[in-house]
Amino acid sequence: MSLQIDILCSGPLENNVVILHDDLSHRAVIIDPSFDPQEVLNLIGIKGLTVDSILFTHGHFDHFAGLSYLLANLVPQPRVGLHEADLGMWRAGGGSVQFRMQIDSPPDPDFHLAEGHDLELNNFKIQVRHTPGHSPGSVIFYIDSINTAVVGDLIFKKGVGRTDLLGGDEVAMAESLALLRGIEFDWLLPGHGPVAKRSELHF
Secondary structure, eight states: OOEEEEEEEETTTTEEEEEEEETTTOEEEEEOOOSOHHHHHHHHHHHTOEEEEEEOSOOOHHHHTTHHHHHHHOSSOOEEEEEGGGHHHHHTTTTTTTTTOOOOOOOOOSEEEOTTOEEEETTEEEEEEEOOSSSTTOEEEEEGGGTEEEEETSEETTEEOOSSSTTOOHHHHHHHHHHHHTSOOSEEEESBSOOEEGGGOOO
16 A cells, blocks of 8 residues: 655646545545646546545645636545635635636635644545745645655745745745754655755755
């Protein structure tokens, strides 16, 4: 039994859509379904996966652009998780108006993510850590069984997340990066750009 990761690069902002799945149960979790959701459905169909939940690192539009389409096409319908601090941004379109992009309005999440909230995919644990800075409700997902952190727009291979967008906070960002330093991970999966080894990061 092992946990598998597929990453799809999606849309004009090159968002990374992460699909975690257990190769024994064929159950899956999708993180940040962005543009081109049909590609996600294609992969799910090819691998015969059942999606338990769709999770979000934060509430910016480019990370939830494909949600409505997936919910309309996945049976059974997965549960949606978002940190409550980003709910207002989520309901307002996640900044899509400022970027002049048309996005289908997502439904409210089914549950709220929070610091210390442990999720499970079959027997694998996904730890939620609250890491505000890029947005008030930004979180990362740490999977200790594979020493991997899915970090959204907190940090990238060659830089850290922006704090000049709606809800950004430089002080909170610095504190969140300090928290990340205390987590033992080998691989970092950012919201955009290439996967990074811990040794490649400068933070």
